[in-house]
Amino acid sequence: MSQCFRRVAATAFAAGLCAPLSAFSHAALIEAETAQAIRLHALYDTGEPMSHxxxxxxxxxxxxxxxxxGVTDRDGRLEFVLGNEPGRxxxxxxxSGHGAMVHMEIGADAPVIMTASSAQGWGQRLLMVALVAWGALGTAAFVYRRKGGRNASA
Amino acid sequence: MILQRKQAFHSAVCRRMQPLVGALDGWRKGRMTNAVVLHTEGKILPMTRVFALATMAICASFSVHAGSLTLFASGEDLATEGFTAPQLTKDGWALEFTRITATFDQITAWQTDPPFMADGPAITGTALLIAGPFTVDLTDADEDDRVALLRVEAAPGHYNALSWALVPDADGFSLVLEGIARKDVREVPFTLRSADSVAHACSEYLGDTRKGFVTDTTGADLEITLHLDHLFGRADKDDADEMNLAAFGFEPFAAGGVHEFTLDGLHLGHVGEGHCHVSML
Known part of the structure; x- marks a missing residue:
């Protein structure tokens, strides 16, 4: 009786695990749209990049x-797409104990290029962070949907 | 309804008490201020201290909602825990501090737009002159390695710049470090002190959280941070690191006893990890 109950419970548990997997496999939706990308480049005044x-x-x-x-790559770069909120x-x-805060005004037009630096003199490493509008990411929208599957967004 | 009346009463009391405390302290120093003093190393009149403590006790549960700005000073864990392996001085000494007294004055919080980037000595914006001087022991800190200096009422806004000066205290020294240095079998008691005055114009605080946002219902805090590794260097950093190139290390003081040093060229003053423009006064 006890073994029977365990089998039933195990079967029900396995079914529960499998059900979501099958649902996911039927519904892959990937959308890409045109967006302005921003590239951040962080480096020290020595030219050494702020890696990672x-x-x-x-x-x-x-x-x-x-x-x-996010985290910069080994060249001190990070690219990303911001939200639509205008403002700063x-x-x-x-x-490693060094830091800088930089700002960018986003308006109706494309973002302006801003370069910020901080620190001065010996004993401190000058940090330089450049933010540039880098162009557009994506030129079309793509939708991948498995035939016969359900729409994941439904 | 009762709670609202109680809060209104507390609010009225606190608003009236804070200028009184500040005025008493200002009277002692020959200046007026609206600061609530939290830490003064015994340099405040007993009666003023009583008033300050009474105000803090009454307003403790309310100050968070009062639109206030609290200022802290910190020497980070290097002040409270010392230089221990692997964070030894650049020349391999372990340091244990028994006292690090620093005196801060001309403390001003700023709202700047565009944000001040610590690229010069002058900050342009809306200033909130706080107070000073305050002498504190950075080894006597809380669990976050911070020493509370004072709390002031502040208008809502983002206080994204801070200026302050390291100035000599009544004994003539702006920074005094006492402790014991150890290397191999050597054990060296030391007192290092500087009489220099240094002005700092700092950008926004940089750390794990963004600071300085005061609203009608919440307070904020800011921090003066002294980076002691800019004085002694760090063994776990490269010898060619800019900080290690500038730092003294401990060898120049290894004979023990009392030594005086200059802060000229050393950038101890920060706001968290944020930078400051430094000018010798």
Whole structure:
């Protein structure tokens, strides 16, 4: 009786695990749309890139709460697409006790190029962070949907 | 309804008490301020301290909602825990501090637009002159390695710049570090002190959280941060690191006893990891 109950329970549990998997496999929806990309480039005054630096992004409508975050590559670069909120976006870049905050005004037009630096003199490493409008990411919309499957967004 | 009346009463009391405390302190120093003093190393009149403590006790649960700005000073964990392996000085000494006194003055929080980037000595914006001087022991810190200096009422806004000066105290020294240095079998008691005055014009605080946002219902805090590794260097950093190239290390003081040093060229002052423009006064 007990073994029977365990088998039933195990079968029900396995079915529960499998059900979502099958649902996912039928519904893959990938959308890509045109968007302005921003490239951040962080480096020291020596030319050494701020590799693998932490980047935290703050949106204009809630500047005290991180909107997003990322990590620069080994060349000190990070590319991303911002939201639609107009105003001042802020970017905090930190690595090994060094840090800089840079800002970018987003309006109706394309973002302006801004370069920020901080620190001075010997004993501090000058940080330079450039933010540039980098062009468009994606030129079309793509939808992949498995034939016969359900729409995942439904 | 009762709670609202109680809060209104507390609000009225707190608003009236804070200028009184500040005025008493200002009277002692020959200046007026609206600061609530939290830490003064015994340099405040006993009666003023009583008033300050009474105000803090009454307003403790309310100050968070009062639109206030609290200022802290920190020497980070290097002040409270010392230089321990692998974070030894650049020349391999372990340091244990028994006292690090620093005196801060001319403290001003700023709302700047566009944001001040620490690229010069002058900050343009809306200024909130806080107070000073304050002498604090950075080893006597809370669990976050911070020493609370004072709390002031502040208008809503983002305080994204901070200026302050490191100035000599009554004994003539702006920064004094006392402790014991150890290397191999050597144990060296030391007192290092500087009489220099240094002005700092700092950008926005940089750290794990973004600071300085005061609203009608919430307070905020800011921090003066002294990076002691800019004085002693770090063994876990490359010898060619800019900080290590500038730092003294401990060898120049290894004879022990009292030594005086200059802060000229050393950038100890920060706001978290944010930078400051430094000018010798």
């Amino acid at each position: 630096a932490q980047v935290i992004i703050y949106a204009p409508d809630d500047p005290s709460t991180p909107w997003g975050q 976006w802020s970017f905090q870049v930190r690595q």
